[in-house]
Amino acid sequence: MSSNVFTIKIAGPAGAGIKSSGLLLSHILVRHGFNIRDYVEYPSLVKGGHNTYQVSFSKDTIFTARYQIDLFLSLQPKHWQQHQPEFTDKTIVISEDATTTVPLKELSTPLGSRIYENTICLAIACYLFSLDQQLCKKIVSDNFGQQSPNNQAFQVGLDYSKEHFSTQIISSVAQTSQETGLAIHDGNESFGWGFLQTGGNFYCAYPMSPSSGTLHFLAGKQTEYGIQVIHPEDEIAAASLAVGASFAGARSAVGTSGGGFALMVESISLCGAADLGVVFYLVSRPGPATGLPTWTGQGDLLFAVNAGHGEFNKIVLAPGDQQETFDMSGTALNLAAQFNIPVIVLSDKFIAESSASLPDLSQQKIDQIISTKPLPGTPGKEYMANSYEHDIDGFAIEDAAPVKVSVEKRLAQFEEIKKAIPSPLFYGSKTAQNLIVSFGSTKSTILEALSMMDNKDDFAFLQLRSVWPLNPELEGLLTPFTNIIVIENNAHAQMVSLIKSQFNFNPQKVLLKYDGRPFFPEELAKLLNS
Amino acid sequence: MTIDNIRSQIAPTWCPGCYDFIMYLGIENALKALDIPKEKVVIVYDIGCIGNMADFFKTYAVHSLHGRSIPTAIGIKLANPELTVIVVGGDGGIYGEGTGHFIAWARSSVDISVFVSNNNLYSLTTGQTSPTTPKGSKTKSTPLGTPNEPIDPVPLAKAVNPEIDAVSVDGHNPIEVIAAFKKAILHPGFSLVDCRQICVTFGKQLDS
């Protein structure tokens, strides 16, 4: 525990309230002035199995959750055992059957149910990190309501801790609680807030992990924000509804994961043909097919970039974390309105279902770009949005000359699009020995890994933010570096293929991970130095 | 602006004698009779011979994807309920490629009118079997006879939602077609007018 980042992990079966108590813990930590980043693992089932919630927190900047655990809380016996590689010799493991035994069953019996054991564990964590007990109790009671037995459970946990543990087990945490005004948002919520704050008003989705969080979040905001959220019969309908709404003047988006996105692909092409701006929020999970529904990966990069038959203009943005998901949700709506084209926001489970302490997104407005296309209802401007190749009024054309004109119009627009997309972000020194290149969710892990490394100055980092089109600046940013390291959360090094398809690119090292898990900072720090 | 002229400069390209002309005139007549301002009309066309009507009118319109005209129209109507939204499609698009959408939105009360040219065939693609082709009929894609029972769209739609206005009319009879279109547009919910037709070019085989 030499560093100023601490990590707590809670494990137990699905249905035991792992995530809810974990999020409550994160909330408590944020109210104590900590920055938090969390990470959740769960199998695709509703009861049983093995779920975990881990949160890293620090008074300093923190980019993502760490791998090594300071305090591990196992809600049921044995659930800690498979996590031993994450333990150091200082890790405190609390369980009915671990080094620090806590008789959770006995403690919860007077409360009438084992469901309160997660709250007892929460209290133990708060005690061991010497958090402000009054503040903690207030947050717990605000969360559950004053009458909830969880308040008693929390007290039981505190009392047990007082009797059995020294507060000094975990010493060096700065206890000053100061309000930072930060809120906790996961990536799906961040996308939803970006949509709302940029005037998004029509959202369609068919439930699919890990994208459903946005559907649930926006569905709950319909009345307050006067928006429409539709869960139709399938993803094809979701995309078609959004297309129609866009024609009628709505700022529309759809959300899905790989399988659902596959069903939307014809509509993406339609948007490209008929000049209709729609945002496609694609939250990847590992495929192929149903794949690993609740895990993470970046295997859809080339699919997103190539989605849609024929040649047309689209943009694919890849946010690297929750704040960028918010920003790019807005950017995507604006670009869709400016160019009347499909814009894909490519995220993944690691961003979408992990939470971060951020400035309260409900308070951040984003400037809007409004489409200049005539809206149905406007007299004298009647036109057709046509899936066939068409002239300026929308009528179908087949003669060679006008077809060529239409295609070249799209080619010319592509040049304008390249000027409007977000540029790559460069971190570190332009004269560093090595350049790390990545896109999307690996960003936070790379930055966290670098923050842990003594030789961090040997590395610069270039983050692609528009993966299609590639920003014209990219080539120039890469050229000075001879030692390039690519990091991707997939097996085929898709970003390497993508960059190679545009210009000469020969990375010296390609670090790939494709087991459904994200890279962890400690792991990456080691790999970067090997 | 009234609706006195909603025709485009493009002359219809259907085969001589095609009954899609009757649906074309039917839509024009119904809109005129109801005096709906031209700018308030949005027609969403499916893909097919009947969908080619898209080029013969000039209103706000979407020539959408094969089978996807209904959800596209629903999106338009939900985004702007002031608009009069009409779907024009064939038996292939509405009852085949788009069956799921047809059933799903017949369950709703969203006010769109769906006009179907039901010629028991995929005609634009030169005459393959459709979901309404009589069982046993030989078509290009079923030379041994269409193997499955045809669907009967009106009872099917009514079964999921008795509240909708769904009728099947003789598509060769302009009076019936115009009256049904007017009634459907006025109906404040989902409506279906199934126009029974024969495709004069590829339909003869269905008699055999």
Ligand SMILES: Cc1ncc(C[n+]2csc(CCOP(=O)(O)OP(=O)(O)O)c2C)c(N)n1
């Ligand atoms: C996704 C897709 N599949 C297939 C086609 C080819 N296609 C065009 S029209 C059509 C059938 C049209 O039949 P129907 O809807 O009955 O219209 P009709 O031509 O008979 O008026 C088909 C299969 C297409 N355009 N898109």
Ligand code: SF4
């Ligand atoms: S092929 Fe049949 S449906 Fe198509 S235009 Fe000719 S007659 Fe009409």
Ligand SMILES: [Mg+2]
């Ligand atoms: Mg037909």
